[in-house]
Amino acid sequence: MTGTAIGFTGGVLDRGDAIRHDPAAFAALRRDPAARLLVLDGYEPAMAAGELGWTAIDPGIADGDLVLLGLRDGTGHFARLADGPARGRSFELIAALHGLRAGEAATYAAARSVLDWHARHRFCANCGQATAAFRAGWGRACAACSTEHFPRVDPVVIMIAEHDGRALLGRQPAFPPGRYSALAGFLEPGESIEEAVAREIGEEAGIAVTDVRYVASQPWPFPSSLMIACTARATDDEIVLDRNELEDAIWVPREVVRAVLAGEPGPFLPPPPYAIAYTLLTAWAG
Secondary structure, eight states, rough: OOOOOOOOOOOOBOOOHHHHHHHHHOOOOOOTTTOEEEOETTTTTTTTTTTTOOOOOOTTTTTTEEEEEEEEEEEEEEEEEEEEOOOOOOHHHHHHHHHHOHHHHHHHHHHHHHHHHHHHOOTTTOOBBBBBGGGGGEEEEETTOEEEEOOOOOEEEEEEEEEEEEEEEEEETSSSBBBOEEEEOOTTTTTHHHHHHHHHHHHHOOEEEEEEEEEEEEEEETTTTEEEEEEEEOOOOOOOOOOTSEEEEEEEEEEHHHHHHHEEESSSOOOTSHHHHHHHHHHHEE
């Protein structure tokens, strides 16, 4: 899929992989007076006019408390490890995400995901001892058993089943009133993307599908997923809800989806534009 901006993509920083393997280069980069530190209140970004806030790095911050987000014009951009894991999304953050430019949103997504990972993985999964950051903040190492740990990304399928020119949309109880979105679920071990799409639609809505097609992907930093957007063809349209997963599911004609995305009133509220579900609906509606 080309020509469509997808939330949290389009990053403008060079991730600087070579520096991750060179502690001396990392130290020199963070001590450069031009180096910049991302301004965060916990996990909430400071921003203005669609741009993230940056500040100089306090010399007293230890190298092990910094993550190299990347370089721009040769200048290092960093984030500082947080005291604890992220606690969901505030209403203020949701509003701010609408205003972040594409490249800025991508930088924030990377920072939030890796900082939250550090906060949740301070101890070795192999032996239980404390770990320390290394590789410019893109890993944690255990001195006790020499195990190395790296940030994880959880793959999630998000999909629209189509039947007779209609899209299957669902809503969870936690959604704002009236909002419907594409169905979604985590991939399980030993499962392909196509198999996960078919399983999730079958489990949540009782619909059998074929002809699964990939559309696009998106990093999703809540906390750290890769959303894999797909479409599929439904073999029937009889919905059998799993009430543990969904509050409701509906079939929506393509012309109605187009109207709702254009801002006209309709039978549902669409997902927010920074979510790939919005991109997926837009691509499907044509």
